[in-house]
Amino acid sequence: MARYFDVHPHDPQPRSVAQVVAxxxxxxxxxxxxxxxxxLGCRVGNREGAERIRRTRxxxxxxxxxxxxxxxxxxxxxxDFDNAAFRAVKAATPGPYTFVLPATKEVPRRLAHPRKRTVGVRIPDHPVARALVRELGEPLLSTTLLLPGxxxxxxxxxxxxxxxxxxxxAVVDAGDCGTEPTTVVDLSSGAAEVVRVGAGDPARFG
Structure with missing residues (x-):
């Protein structure tokens, strides 16, 4: 049975955040x-967690x-960024965008695209999500909670x-947070390519 955490959406309680991160x-x-x-999320190094997420979805x-x-x-x-990609990402974060960029050596090989060596990254504009990642001290391996069927x-x-x-x-509840996934923008080849239109306005990358 999942532990349930009722967390304030704008001012998440440090004790609850610490318990979830533990x-x-x-x-x-x-x-x-x-x-x-x-x-859905787990630690980057949690291989079994990643498999559980795959099975769930x-x-x-x-x-x-x-x-x-x-x-x-x-x-x-x-x-890794060039100057144009750096400016584009900086201007749109935090926000509902996922950016596909060349991965550094810090990213485990199994998480990067096997041919392109790219990875999707984002900084959400949500106090609870950012509090969890900040307390964890490392990125969260994550995917949209969209269930089969x-x-x-x-x-x-x-x-x-x-x-x-x-x-x-664990389920972290901070109230309603919408149904649209992120807008995905591939910046790995230099030019911006909108791969998926979602909650973020794609016009800025047109």
Whole structure:
């Protein structure tokens, strides 16, 4: 049965954040809110957690997870930028965008695209998500909480708890956080390519 944390959406309680992060460090899989929709997450080094997320969402082995960061300094350790990409990412973060960029050596090989050596990264504009990642001290391996057979992700923590009570270890509820996943922008080849239109306005990359 998943532990349930009722967390303030704008001023998350440090004790609750610390308890969730302690579970993450103990290889938990969590459901947590972002600025686009609820997501599933675990530590980057948690291989079994990644497999559990794949099984929950019926994802193929080649599915690319997103690395969710607390701030630009953390993001900068994971990906390489040229000046144009740096400006584009800086202007759109924090926000509901995922950026595909060349991975640095800090990114485990299994998490990068096998041919392109790229990885998806983001900084969510959600106090709870960023508090969790900041307290953890490393990125969260993450993917949208969209379950097989569902057209939309669940919008509140209680719905997530009911649906995934025996699948995840913790549910972090900070209220409704929408149903649109991030807008995905590939900046790995120099020019911006919008791969998926979601919660973030794609016009700035047109």
């Amino acid at each position: 579970m993450l460090r103990d290889d938990a899989v969590i459901a947590y809110p972002t600025d686009s929709c609820y997501a 019926h994802l193929p082995d080649g599915h690319h997870f997103t690395l969710v960061c607390a701030d630009f300094a953390q993001l900068g350790e994971l990906v 569902h057209e939309l992700p669940p919008t509140d923590g209680w719905a997530v708890k009911e649906e995934l009570d025996h699948v995840v270890d």
